[in-house]
Amino acid sequence: MGRRGYGGYAAGALVAGAVLWSLVTSDMDPSRLLSAGPRIADFLGRMLPPDPSVMKEIIQGSAETLRIAILGTLGAVILSLPLAILASETMVPAAVHRPVRMVLALIRAIPLILVAMLMVGAVGLGPLPGIIAIAFHATGMLAKFYAEAVDGVSRAPIAALESAGAGPLLRLRHAIWPQVAPVIARDTIFRFELNLRESLILGIVGAGGIGFYIQTYVRSFQYDKAASVTIAVIVMVIAIETLNVALRRRFS
Amino acid sequence: MIPAVQIDDLAFSHPGDTTPTIDGLSLTIPTGESVAILGPSGAGKTTLLTLLDGRLRRWQGRVSILGLALDPDAPPPLSRRADSGFIFQEFALVERSTVLRNVLNGRLGRMGVLRALLGRPSAHDLSVARAAMTDCGIADLANRRVDSLSGGQRQRVAIARCLAQEPRLILADEPISNLDPARATEILTLLTHAARKRGATTIFTSHQPDLARRFADRIVGLRNGRIVVAAATADLTEDATAALYELNDAARAPQLQVIS
Ligand SMILES: Nc1ncnc2c1ncn2[C@@H]1O[C@H](COP(=O)(O)OP(=O)(O)O)[C@@H](O)[C@H]1O
Ligand SMILES: [Mg+2]
Numbered sequence: 001m002g003r004r005g006y007g008g009y010a011a012g013a014l015v016a017g018a019v020l021w022s023l024v025t026s027d028m029d030p031s032r033l034l035s036a037g038p039r040i041a042d043f044l045g046r047m048l049p050p051d052p053s054v055m056k057e058i059i060q061g062s063a064e065t066l067r068i069a070i071l072g073t074l075g076a077v078i079l080s081l082p083l084a085i086l087a088s089e090t091m092v093p094a095a096v097h098r099p100v101r102m103v104l105a106l107i108r109a110i111p112l113i114l115v116a117m118l119m120v121g122a123v124g125l126g127p128l129p130g131i132i133a134i135a136f137h138a139t140g141m142l143a144k145f146y147a148e149a150v151d152g153v154s155r156a157p158i159a160a161l162e163s164a165g166a167g168p169l170l171r172l173r174h175a176i177w178p179q180v181a182p183v184i185a186r187d188t189i190f191r192f193e194l195n196l197r198e199s200l201i202l203g204i205v206g207a208g209g210i211g212f213y214i215q216t217y218v219r220s221f222q223y224d225k226a227a228s229v230t231i232a233v234i235v236m237v238i239a240i241e242t243l244n245v246a247l248r249r250r251f252s
Numbered sequence: 253m254i255p256a257v258q259i260d261d262l263a264f265s266h267p268g269d270t271t272p273t274i275d276g277l278s279l280t281i282p283t284g285e286s287v288a289i290l291g292p293s294g295a296g297k298t299t300l301l302t303l304l305d306g307r308l309r310r311w312q313g314r315v316s317i318l319g320l321a322l323d324p325d326a327p328p329p330l331s332r333r334a335d336s337g338f339i340f341q342e343f344a345l346v347e348r349s350t351v352l353r354n355v356l357n358g359r360l361g362r363m364g365v366l367r368a369l370l371g372r373p374s375a376h377d378l379s380v381a382r383a384a385m386t387d388c389g390i391a392d393l394a395n396r397r398v399d400s401l402s403g404g405q406r407q408r409v410a411i412a413r414c415l416a417q418e419p420r421l422i423l424a425d426e427p428i429s430n431l432d433p434a435r436a437t438e439i440l441t442l443l444t445h446a447a448r449k450r451g452a453t454t455i456f457t458s459h460q461p462d463l464a465r466r467f468a469d470r471i472v473g474l475r476n477g478r479i480v481v482a483a484a485t486a487d488l489t490e491d492a493t494a495a496l497y498e499l500n501d502a503a504r505a506p507q508l509q510v511i512s
Contacts, residue, residue, distance in 0.1 A: 156344035157357075163305050164417050165333035165361020170368050174357055178349050 047227035054213070054225045058232045061203070061210030065236075068127050068209050069196040072134025076195075077188060079139045084146030091150060101147075107140030112198050116207040127208030134195050134202075142191050149183035186251040193244045200233050210236075254319040256421050256453035257281040257304060262313035264303060264477075273299045274311070275477035281470070283318075286444050286454045288468035290461060290496045296477040297457035298341070301423045304455070305338045318420055334361035337419030337452075339443075341426045343410040347399040351390060351409050354398055355381045358416035384415035387446045404435055411439070415446055422447050424456035428463065436460065440467040461493040 085091050086100045115137050119129030157175040166174065203211025210233060217226035257279065264274040273296045281287050289297050302308055304317060306328040315322045318335055322328060337358070345354050359377045360368045367374065373381070385391045388408040393401065398409060407427065414422060427443060428436035440456075444467050447454040458464045464471055465485055473481035473496040481488070481496065 154344075154347070156340060156342055157346045159307065160338070160340060160344035160413070161357055161360060163307065163333065163336075163338040164358050164413070165330050166357070166368065167330055167365070170360050170365070173369055174353075174360060174371070175346060178346050178353075182348060 043223065046221075046223040049224065050227035050231055051222070051224035052228060054217075054228050057213050057225075058210065058229055061213050061229070062232065062236060064127055065196070065199050065202075065209035065211075068130040068134060068199045068202065068207075069192060071131045072138060072199065073188065073192045073195050075131065075135025076138035076142050076191065079135060080143040080146050083139065083143035084150055087143055087147035088150045089147075090153075097147075101144070104140050104144050107136065108144075110137070110140075112137040113201070113205060116202050117205045120206045125206045125208075130199060130202040130207035130209060133207060134199055137198075138191050138195055141194075142187060145187040145191075146184060149180050149187065152183070153179045182251045186248060189244060189247045189251070193240050196240050197237060200236070253283055255280050255316075256283045256285070256318060257455070258314075258316040260314040262303070262311060262315060264299065264308060264311035266299070267310075273477050274303070277313075277477065277479055279472065279479060279482060281453060281455065283453055284448075284451060285469045286447065286467060287456075287470045287472060288464035289455060289457045289472045289474055290459070290464055290493070291457075291474035291480075292497060293459075295474040297474055298425050299477075300474070301338070301425050301455065301457060304421075305336050305423055306333060330361060334417050335419055336421040336423060337414035337417045339410050339414045339422065339424040339427055339456075341429060343406045345398045345406060345409055345413070348397060350395050350397055351385070351401070351412075352381065352394040354409055355385055355412045355416050358384070358413035362418065380418065381412075381416045384412040384446075387415060387449075388412040388442060403430065404439075407431070407439060408442075411443055411446070415450070418450070420452050422452050422454045422456075424454065426457050426459070428458060428460065433463075436463055437466075459497075461490075461496065465490065465493055 083100065083104070087097050087104060089097055091097075112133060116129060116133040119133045123129050123132065153176055157179075158171050161171045161175045199209055201211045203209040203213065204215045206212070210229060213229045214226055214233075217223070217229065258281075259277060259279045262274050262277045263272055265272045277300070289300065291297055299308070303311060304315065304322075306317070306322055309325060309327075311324045313324075317328075320328070320332060327333075346357065349357075353371075356373050356377065359373060359381060363373060363377055367377075382391065382394075385394060388411050390405060390408045390412060393405060393409075398406060401409065411424075411427070414424075422443075424443060428439050431439060440463060443456070444454060456464075456468075465488075468485055471481070471483060471485050471488055471493060472479060473493075475496070481492065
């Protein structure tokens, strides 16, 4: 028990302290807490029934979200292909792949919504900041995945094709490409799904897409319309996931 | 007749190695023969076969394959590489591709570059590939992905790819390692039959003296990159063949016909 016990007490005290500090400084007086329940119920009540008249906005917003995800993914693929080579442990020396991998980890650490806010500041409202933010954010993951695909290539079949009299181009085409292409396709589809999901909320910071309408309707107290858009988002997420499961099976 | 392989005073060290892997080796292999190279792990068997396949640089000595001198400083011209076919110990197949695609990869050096790039083999390429698969007993596996096959089936795909290449010299690196004796006999039977049918010379490395004696016309014993014995199988006693693996005591070495 002894020494481990003290460590346990210290950790317990730290957690208790953190919870107390949050409670005391967060304006959580009991009367507000008690009234929050009925207010949420009232809010939900006003969302019902969802107003179907916003179908046009839903379709427009969804189409824009889809465009942002498609172009953002395309941008990430274009950035990731050369970066993958630079991040590969087998293609370039450690002096190159170590710093490149560190930059990619840094990019992954920055939340998308933060990048989007910065891009709105830089290039203004609309889908363009969303596309740039998605491309930037997704590159952190995609370049790493592609690099792993490149490093996972087995050398033996390359030597076998060399032995059979295939030149470098044919080795690339028939020994390297069949090993890398399905992995790249699978990674890209996976990232596209994430991009589509994440771009649903970009509109909230003004970076385009369906999220813009949720934001607008909540601010103007049109909760029934906000509800319709929310349902549309949920349906889209489920559709994306279903499609992705089917595609992933195809590229296993 | 020009010998299939002519080696004079060959020496080679792997980059960074201080001791030579091949150390003053001379050997002549007549066309059409089946030759077994025996020797313990690390003797230099794989290195020697890879060198004969034209895939090692910076060696000393003279090597001629099918009458063409190898250049120690440059790979052989692409047009000649298909003449020697290599069967890799670990098969070296493209795992995600089908059996047929892998076997057709053996044709890449024999077809036009455009056909090869587009992956559009001619009817002739296809018929050569199918004949090779039939000889290896894998015709019915043509559309299976290699990563769904057993080790024995993969070995057959590797041999079929080599045969599809229509090589005049077949270099097989431990084609029967990891196989039980019945399977090993099957594989060596189909390999030597297919080679004889095509008039190809075969060199295979092995750890199994008894099977080497059954399937090779000539046996070469390799140790520390040197030939300790090279003789027609008929001229070599079973004990002498088996002794290739017990050469740690130098006392036994003089009993063998030592060449070089
Ligand atoms: N790529 C390589 N780089 C450095 N040394 C190697 C390489 N391949 C083999 N060797 C060395 O060369 C020697 C012979 O190896 P190898 O030809 O594989 O022998 P065998 O096939 O008879 O077991 C061994 O000592 C091995 O460690
Ligand atoms: Mg070996």
